[in-house]
């Protein structure tokens with residue numbers, strides 16, 4: 118077939134595939150190439166299924182690369198990915214993509230697995246004084262929250278859309294941003310996740326005086 | 339059980355269908371002929387199938403033609419049709435008559451996932467994929483069906499994000515057993531999803547239009563998030579690799595934003611990017627959309643830009659702007675407001691029938 122035959126890729130063995138939350142997994146593979154934090158790889162099980170893209174969530178100098186993925190019930194690939202065991206093989210492309218040019222004073226806005234590229238940037242020490250605003254439906258989907266909480270403290274904001282009022286902000290990231298006093302036109306904004314979140318967040322930022330040159334987005338289409 | 343639509347099925351799919359129904363193989367060609375060449379409105383009109391076979395088919399299948407819900411007409415003759423699709427979604431098609439041709443701009447998805455900064459469709463998010471039948475229905479179910487000479491896949495959605503349905507629809511349009519159109523009358527427009535681009539170039543002869551909008555990486559990222567994954571330089575490199583010239587045309591769409599992508603620097607970079615590639619550039623007027631920080635370039639400056647590109651050896655045209663007063667112009671197709679309005683109608687209608 119199709120696309121895989123044209124993509125530079127290799128067959129790789131799964132090091133581990135750990136379930137970290139309902140339907141969410143961390144997949145680990147050997148790192149065979151250098152990459153820049155923020156880049157993606159294409160993954161597949163066999164040549165019959167079109168490659169799907171995944172952000173690398175681990176540090177640039179790690180010997181393993183980590184992928185954070187969530188299973189889509191009707192999806193073509195993720196239900197198969199979640200069944201992979203250590204030693205199983207899968208098709209892996211070289212890293213690519215340019216969602217990488219992160220500047221200081223960054224505000225990372227992510228929903229769901231969209232946190233992955235920001236984890237890679239933070240673990241690779243690519244940015245100082247970053248703020249992370251992460252949106253998820255329930256507390257268990259705030260992936261890497263221990264690390265983020267301990268390293269960022271108050272600059273780590275969890276927006277939980279279906280939580281009961283408690284220690285997390287209740288509501289979507291877009292609701293939070295509309296109310297956020299610290300939203301400043303001088304910061305650099307990086308958005309990653311669904312098209313809906315990216316488009317709505319971008320509009321909110323623009324309406325609050327952020328220039329479009331300061332907004333960079335990666336959409337998980 | 340809901341009936342399965344026949345319209346939009348390729349001959350291969352019809353062949354599988356007739357085998358599954360225990361009908362002779364040649365019935366597939368007969369059905370395709372009725373659907374795509376004789377334009378019947380019901381299975382019952384397929385008169386060379388026996389009455390029994392028609393009844394058998396009607397138990398499980400329907401033609402699947404859906405009339406537009408609404409039409410708005412521009413003072414310039416452009417018409418915008420609103421079609422319902424599955425799950426209460428809506429898409430739009432724009433019919434654009436000119437003196438020597440009539441172009442239909444069709445949607446390939448309800449909404450879009452690409453999130454381009456300048457686009458109304460992008461603002462409404464993604465509601466779902468269209469089937470090949472739903473794509474072709476936008477042609478088949480308008481009163482001007484027989485007048486249409488050209489189709490452009492430039493309505494709502496990113497065609498390469500729904501490539502299988504798009505390829506099925508172009509196969510039906512261009513096959514001998516289908517509508518028999520020349521692929522030269524069909525243009526598919528994309529932001530440049532490279533794996534799908536390869537497959538499209540391999541499996542179709544239709545024209546290709548790539549949304550370029552700026553040759554500079556950082557600027558394009560600002561306008562089009564897809565630049566992070568499939569940069570325009572890679573898209574052009576891929577086209578250079580696979581484009582063999584001939585009848586097929588490759589063009590680049592360039593919406594002009596005042597003070598952003600309309601400078602001499604852009605002309606120079608465009609010339610570098612497209613140097614030696616057999617292609618054309620279409621400059622498009624930007625129609626300001628609500629809450630957008632972008633403004634359109636003036637007509638005078640567009641002419642200057644066109645002349646500057648032409649002098650660099652790039653064949654450049656300015657696309658005339660049509661249907662602006664009914665929001666049918668490029669980048670303005672959005673059903674968000676209409677969806678809200680129509681949902682209301684829908685529910686009240688349902689409610690009403692329930693009471694009755």
Ligand SMILES: Cc1cc2nc3c(=O)[nH]c(=O)nc-3n(C[C@H](O)[C@H](O)[C@H](O)COP(=O)(O)OP(=O)(O)OC[C@H]3O[C@@H](n4cnc5c(N)ncnc54)[C@H](O)[C@@H]3O)c2cc1C
Nearest residue numbers: 169170171172186187189191192193194195230337338467
């Ligand atoms: C740049 C980039 C980076 C990404 N990074 C990550 C990441 O780090 N982690 C991650 O989890 N994901 C990521 N994604 C998303 C990922 O590539 C896949 O899209 C996702 O994992 C789903 O794949 P799938 O094959 O399981 O589902 P698919 O088969 O692609 O389907 C996706 C969803 O669409 C629905 N669907 C499928 N076909 C249709 C149809 N015809 N009509 C309507 N709905 C349909 C399915 O029900 C499913 O819910 C990224 C995407 C991009 C573009």
Ligand code: SF4
Nearest residue numbers: 450452454457460495
């Ligand atoms: S311009 Fe095209 S690809 Fe971009 S958001 Fe609009 S419909 Fe989607």
